[in-house]
Amino acid sequence: MIRGRRAEALKDVHDQHAAPLWRYAMSLTGDAAEADDVVQETLLRAWKTTRILTEPPEQVGGWLFTVARNIVIDKSRSAPRRRESPGSELPDEPVSDRVDEVLDAMMIHEALAALSQAHRVVIVGAYYRGRTVADLSEELGVAEGTVKSRLHYGMRALRLALKERGVSR
Incomplete structure (x- = not known):
């Protein structure tokens, strides 16, 4: 009712x-x-x-x-009223944060500095300057076998230096 x-x-x-x-x-x-x-x-x-x-x-x-x-x-x-209308241009691509890259580079730089001069020169030459074993041998005036040996023991020392800084693999 x-x-x-x-x-x-x-x-x-x-x-x-x-x-x-x-x-x-x-x-x-x-x-x-x-x-x-x-x-x-x-x-x-x-x-x-x-x-x-x-x-x-x-x-x-x-x-x-x-x-x-x-x-x-x-x-x-x-909310639906306040939304922006779609534009004709696509939004810019997001830019990634490079902090991790910078920190990694700093850590590698410190670890390289802890190596002997002979090891550091061949590692930087081979991995950062893109030189071949033959090029490094000629540049440094040492045998190719010596360059290979320095690369091997230099990389081993670099791994150890990085491990001491908390980088594990």
Whole structure:
């Protein structure tokens, strides 16, 4: 019985205020579908607010228009409305952070500094300058076997120096 009275009261409110509410919502939104949504939401809130439906329909107009205005404001502040429109340009590629590279380079530099001059020269020549064993042999004036030996023992010492600095493999 109470539900029937509330439904009848809502029907009376709808009959009296739906058209003016829709025009008001349309003036605020500029979109007919959105105005329909605002009116529907406003009437739903009236249905949920029991005391509004106990008032005579002609006296709830102010409340309905305030609720409609607040709904429009809330929708304009919502996340989908604030999103940027897609641009014609793609975003820049992300730039990776080079901190790890710099720290690794510093650690290798320190470990190389801990090696003997003979080992350091062949390792830097072979791995950083891209020299061949023959080129290094000619450049340093030593036999190719000596260059190979220095590379082998130099790399072994470099691994040990890095391990001492906390680099594990």
